[in-house]
Amino acid sequence: xxxxxxxLMENEPGALSRVVGLFSQRGYNIETLTVAPTEDDTxxxxxxxxxxxxxxxxxxxxxxxxxxxxxxxxxxxxxAHIEREIxxxxxKATGAQRAEVKRTVDIFRGQxxxxxxxxxxxxxTGTTDKLEAFINAVGEAxxxxxxxxxxxxxxxxxxxxxx
Amino acid sequence: MEMLSGAEMVxxxxxxxxxxxxxxxxxxxxxxxxxxxxxxxxxxxxxxRHEQAATHAADGYARSTGKPGVVLVTSGPGATNAIxxxxxxxxxxxxxxxxxGQVRSDWIGDDAFQETDMIGLSRPIVKHSFMVRDPSQIPExxxxxxxxxxxxRPGPVLIDIPKDHTAPNKTFPYEYPKKVKMRSYMPVSRxxxxxxxxxxxxxxxxxxxxxxxxGGVVQGGASEALTAVARKLNYPVTNTLMGLxxxxxxxxxxxxxxxxxGTYEANMSMHNADVILAAGAxxxxxxxxxxxKFCPGAKIIHIDIDPxxxxxxVTAHIPIVGPVxxxxxxxxxxxxxxxxxxxxxxxxxxxxxxxxxRQVHGLRYEVNENxxxxxxxxVQALYKATNGEAFVTSDVGQHQMFAAQYYLYDRPRQWxxxxxxxxxxxxxxxxxxxxxxxxxxxxACVTGEGSIQxxxxxxxxxxxxxxxxxxxxxxxxxxxxxxxWQDMQYGGRHSQSYMESLPDFVKLAESYGHVGMLVxxxxxxxxxxxxxxxxxxxxxxMDIYVDSTEHVYPMHIADGAMRDMWLSKTERT
Numbered sequence: 105x106x107x108x109x110x111x112l113m114e115n116e117p118g119a120l121s122r123v124v125g126l127f128s129q130r131g132y133n134i135e136t137l138t139v140a141p142t143e144d145d146t147x148x149x150x151x152x153x154x155x156x157x158x159x160x161x162x163x164x165x166x167x168x169x170x171x172x173x174x175x176x177x178x179x180x181x182x183x184a185h186i187e188r189e190i191x192x193x194x195x196k197a198t199g200a201q202r203a204e205v206k207r208t209v210d211i212f213r214g215q216x217x218x219x220x221x222x223x224x225x226x227x228x229t230g231t232t233d234k235l236e237a238f239i240n241a242v243g244e245a246x247x248x249x250x251x252x253x254x255x256x257x258x259x260x261x262x263x264x265x266x267x
Numbered sequence: 268m269e270m271l272s273g274a275e276m277v278x279x280x281x282x283x284x285x286x287x288x289x290x291x292x293x294x295x296x297x298x299x300x301x302x303x304x305x306x307x308x309x310x311x312x313x314x315x316r317h318e319q320a321a322t323h324a325a326d327g328y329a330r331s332t333g334k335p336g337v338v339l340v341t342s343g344p345g346a347t348n349a350i351x352x353x354x355x356x357x358x359x360x361x362x363x364x365x366x367x368g369q370v371r372s373d374w375i376g377d378d379a380f381q382e383t384d385m386i387g388l389s390r391p392i393v394k395h396s397f398m399v400r401d402p403s404q405i406p407e408x409x410x411x412x413x414x415x416x417x418x419x420r421p422g423p424v425l426i427d428i429p430k431d432h433t434a435p436n437k438t439f440p441y442e443y444p445k446k447v448k449m450r451s452y453m454p455v456s457r458x459x460x461x462x463x464x465x466x467x468x469x470x471x472x473x474x475x476x477x478x479x480x481x482g483g484v485v486q487g488g489a490s491e492a493l494t495a496v497a498r499k500l501n502y503p504v505t506n507t508l509m510g511l512x513x514x515x516x517x518x519x520x521x522x523x524x525x526x527x528x529g530t531y532e533a534n535m536s537m538h539n540a541d542v543i544l545a546a547g548a549x550x551x552x553x554x555x556x557x558x559x560k561f562c563p564g565a566k567i568i569h570i571d572i573d574p575x576x577x578x579x580x581v582t583a584h585i586p587i588v589g590p591v592x593x594x595x596x597x598x599x600x601x602x603x604x605x606x607x608x609x610x611x612x613x614x615x616x617x618x619x620x621x622x623x624x625r626q627v628h629g630l631r632y633e634v635n636e637n638x639x640x641x642x643x644x645x646v647q648a649l650y651k652a653t654n655g656e657a658f659v660t661s662d663v664g665q666h667q668m669f670a671a672q673y674y675l676y677d678r679p680r681q682w683x684x685x686x687x688x689x690x691x692x693x694x695x696x697x698x699x700x701x702x703x704x705x706x707x708x709x710x711a712c713v714t715g716e717g718s719i720q721x722x723x724x725x726x727x728x729x730x731x732x733x734x735x736x737x738x739x740x741x742x743x744x745x746x747x748x749x750x751x752w753q754d755m756q757y758g759g760r761h762s763q764s765y766m767e768s769l770p771d772f773v774k775l776a777e778s779y780g781h782v783g784m785l786v787x788x789x790x791x792x793x794x795x796x797x798x799x800x801x802x803x804x805x806x807x808x809m810d811i812y813v814d815s816t817e818h819v820y821p822m823h824i825a826d827g828a829m830r831d832m833w834l835s836k837t838e839r840t
Contacts, residue, residue, distance in 0.1 A: 114451055118386060118398070129391045159578070166575035172395040172415060175451040267450065 108180040108257045111150040119173040136254030153255050184260040191235045194248040197224040212238045268440040273402035274299035274433035276441050280409035282309045283443040286337050290321040294341025296368025299433035316724040318345050320696035322352020326361050327700025330683045335362035335416045342368040343381030353423045354392040358687025362421035364412045371431040385427050394422030402432045403439045410444045419454030420573040458589025466568040466585045467601045473542035474613035476502045482509030483547020483591050490679040492595035500609050505533040507548050509686040516675030526554040527823045528668045531629030538830035545569045547591040549576040560828035570594045629821045639814040640789040642741045646673040652796040657709040658701045662694035662718030665747035668819040670713040692721030702734045716742045726779035729806050738808045743815040751818045776808035787812040
């Protein structure tokens with residue numbers, strides 16, 4: 105099962121390598137990974153998606169918690185949550201395709217953020233499913249380049265991940 | 268406030284931490300620290316002959332005392348040589364602080380002379396690591412390193428120190444922190460009372476209980492509490508390889524070691540148990556055999572300080588995360604206050620069944636009347652010569668298993684071996700660490716001609732510091748455990764397991780300034796052993812030739828259950 109694990113960790117050199125190293129060392133899989141500072145400059149927030157059965161996920165969270173620099177973590181998929189990923193994509197936009205791509209972007213509520221005579225650069229935000237649906241809708245033959253941020257997430261309601 | 272250089276701060280912090288011994292080897296990146304060490308006499312530096320031995324010696328010191336072992340090595344090869352010893356300590360949860368030199372900070376990343384990324388290299392085998400980025404961090408880092416290494420589930424902590432941060436010409440205010448608090452590291456201090464109560468209820472309902480205790484009981488200082496619980500309930504106890512001595516080996520409730528080379532009665536009791544109290548043990552593959560077939564009828568109560576050890580290999584029915592000593596003590600109180608006691612009737616039947624298994628005598632072996640002596644006989648002669656009271660360190664292989672099976676350990680921290688990583692070359696340097704900790708203690712290193720050659724250079728260190736270790740070299744002229752597996756699983760094809768061109772160990776010992784003895788006849792064994800241990804102030808290297816065809820039994824049949832064992836070359840369960 106796919107899980108989103110969100111981690112608050114000390115903003116110190118080497119902390120990220122410990123998290124990533126743990127995954128390769130113990131044979132766990134990272135599908136996406138995103139990390140950035142938070143409102144508290146001593147802390148970083150790291151969000152990753154991984155897959156595994158309950159037993160494996162339990163081991164992953166236990167081992168992450170053992171890392172000295174990990175302050176707190178939450179498995180967002182355990183409760184209601186919001187997840188977003190941002191994608192930038194270059195799409196062929198010539199001839200009849202030009203209007204077709206524009207329509208598809210509108211349907212998915214994306215934005216065209218750069219234009220040349222043959223290429224649109226599209227920005228799209230949403231869940232992983234939505235981004236994949238968009239890629240399928242445009243058609244892989246039209247896609248020139250894709251860059252995705254990886255998943256970020258936050259729980260719904262009043263629950264917060266903080267110290 | 269006192270002003271000290273980085274190097275002086277390192278040494279002063281070790282003094283303030285109460286460090287008696289530091290095991291190390293100098294080199295370019297740590298010369299400032301060595302100069303600061305030279306100018307004081309509180310921390311004794313022990314010069315080894317190879318950095319791997321420094322880590323094993325510090326490890327032996329830590330295992331025998333419970334205090335963190337301390338290591339100092341230089342950058343590059345000094346640091347990489349220490350890796351095996353750090354990994355050994357990590358696998359067995361041994362508290363250790365390793366200080367490694369690093370090239371000067373402005374050269375890091377430039378492939379400078381003797382540069383290696385020690386933080387990166389050691390990452391999977393340390394509990395934590397620090398890189399000094401400013402000399403003013405040193406006191407707090409040292410304090411944190413000792414705190415992390417010795418609390419919770421212990422383990423090695425590394426501090427990587429670039430040379431420029433120890434330079435003598437720059438000084439900084441020094442104050443050693445009295446306490447350390449880390450928001451991201453708070454080891455559990457108590458087990459959950461509700462869980463402990465549930466465990467006690469379950470334990471008292473048991474009809475076929477077994478207490479299975481591991482290295483955590485030794486490391487956690489919980490032997491007394493464990494023994495008290497076991498005696499109060501009159502339940503059988505088995506220890507893991509790492510837990511030997513946690514419960515007295517000569518006690519009538521003791522079943523011997525369990526697992527791959529465990530006793531018949533220990534493994535049979537486990538397989539047939541209805542409640543297992545696993546205390547400070549991690550149900551690893553050398554114990555469980557096939558985890559899916561492990562103890563099918565048992566409810567498992569699992570006490571461990573590390574939540575990640577619980578339900579990793581085998582699901583625990585009643586998990587208790589906490590210090591094993593505190594949890595067992597609380598259990599003892601609850602048992603006393605409980606309105607019911609153990610089920611004596613069932614227990615009586617259970618002990619009868621166990622006594623039946625004991626009659627199988629799984630540790631029997633055949634003696635060669637006129638042929639070479641058996642390795643088991645050597646360990647038994649050692650037991651007799653030392654009255655069962657010696658510290659015994661071992662290397663890795665058949666001799667290790669014989670030393671675990673035939674020497675009965677009555678005290679925790681008496682038996683010192685590399686259980687998790689299985690590091691050949693561990694025994695002699697570990698014995699050095701033990702002998703430093705207990706200058707008047709009797710220390711024996713049980714080894715083989717394969718393992719001893721992996722750190723034989725330490726005979727020189729032993730001479731320098733006058734360490735009267737007794738080396739029991741069980742010489743079967745083969746890598747015995749490899750050969751045993753080749754006999755059992757590879758049609759007897761002894762690929763690379765024969766030790767050719769062995770040195771004359773007697774002369775070798777003598778050339779290092781020690782006493783060497785050759786024993787190749789059984790009738791000479793006990794007298795020679797007694798003579799060696801009578802030489803109280805000398806290191807004696809006993810080269811003892813034994814039967815090279817002997818196997819260790821019992822032995823788990825691969826991918827089977829706990830009860831599936833070979834009992835000899837021809838008999839199986």
